[in-house]
């Protein structure tokens with residue numbers, strides 16, 4: 128049975144831990160990946176974890192996920208607020224999509240209040256730090272269980 132979840136991260140998230148730690152915290156993306164792998168394995172799920180600063184790579188991973196995955200957890204970072212192309216790609220993906228933001232985007236600049244990705248996401252988590260990723264995986268696991 129398919130148990131694969133894609134975890135996709137947008138631009139500048141490779142600098143997590145070094146980048147504006149007062150907003151994004153001190154944990155690195157490597158820490159996030161380790162936590163995601165732990166939570167996924169507790170639920171019998173497998174993950175593909177990716178980060179890119181290039182919009183097309185994120186789109187290509189979404190296309191790849193169409194063939195193989197039961198869900199996508201995506202932190203599109205700045206592409207959240209700009210990318211119709213990522214929205215269009217997500218609209219080709221049928222299973223669950225959870226949008227995650229480490230910071231509470233609604234408490235920040237007004238340009239961060241609008242998300243193209245939210246027009247597709249089944250759920251949105253913002254402001255819970257990197258814990259948001261684990262909660263998103265748990266949600267996908269739960270939905271997958273109840274489908275059986």
Ligand code: DQA
Pocket residue numbers: 138139140202203204205206207227228229230231232239
């Ligand atoms: C972010 C919020 C975005 O507005 C910002 O561009 C990011 C990270 C977050 O995780 O809080 O790069 O998605």
